[in-house]
Amino acid sequence: MHNSELAKLDVLDRQILAKLVEDGKMAYTDIAKQLFVSSGTIHVRMKKMEDLGIVKGSSLNLDYHKLGYDVTAFIGIYLDKSSAYESVTGELSQIPELVSANYTTGTYGLLCKIVCKDTNHLRQVLQDKIQKIEGVQRTETFLSLEEPIHRTVNFLEG
Numbered sequence: 001m002h003n004s005e006l007a008k009l010d011v012l013d014r015q016i017l018a019k020l021v022e023d024g025k026m027a028y029t030d031i032a033k034q035l036f037v038s039s040g041t042i043h044v045r046m047k048k049m050e051d052l053g054i055v056k057g058s059s060l061n062l063d064y065h066k067l068g069y070d071v072t073a074f075i076g077i078y079l080d081k082s083s084a085y086e087s088v089t090g091e092l093s094q095i096p097e098l099v100s101a102n103y104t105t106g107t108y109g110l111l112c113k114i115v116c117k118d119t120n121h122l123r124q125v126l127q128d129k130i131q132k133i134e135g136v137q138r139t140e141t142f143l144s145l146e147e148p149i150h151r152t153v154n155f156l157e158g
Contacts, residue, residue, distance in 0.1 A: 008052060012037065013045055017055075021152045024058060061150075069115040071122050072144040077136055079109035084135030091133040097125050108140070 012035065019031045028046070032039040049055040064072065079088060085103060092101055092112065101112045112130075116122040122141075131139060 009049075009054070012041075013049060016042060016045055017049070024061075064115045069117055071116040071118060072147070073114050073116070073122055074142040074144065075112045075114060075126070075130060076108035076140040076142070077110040077112060077130070078107075078138045078140075080135050080137045082109065085109060088133055088135045092130070095125065095129050097121075097129075 015035055016031060019026055019034065028042040029039045032042045035042075046055065064070075077088070079085060088110065089101060089103075092098055092110070095114075097114045097116055099113050099115055101110055103109070104111050114122070114125060116125055126139060126141065130136060
């Protein structure tokens, strides 16, 4: 968050965000009751934070394992050249197993996270999808054995 957006947040805005980070399904009326303000105030504040780009929609935190996706992997992608970044990310965005991609410094041009049903599915995604993208020079795969920490930054203490 840039300092200009941060300056536009007051204590109430931060308290609202903290409640939603704690429980993303919490109703605005419940947040209002806990913070001793009207639900209309919560709606107005949330709209302001969406307009500022601080709140970018909402999402579910899924347990992929319980849905039959037992393999999580990180794929380091070497690009032929940095100018291939946009076309490669455009192609990657069409792969449903790919859940995140980050443009990075260092060894890889991109570092992606994918979820697959099993190692055969992983091989298929790598060979038939990712490695066939024009601009991808080669890939390096890291299997995740466990994700012991998954959280949102505690911005209230920052």
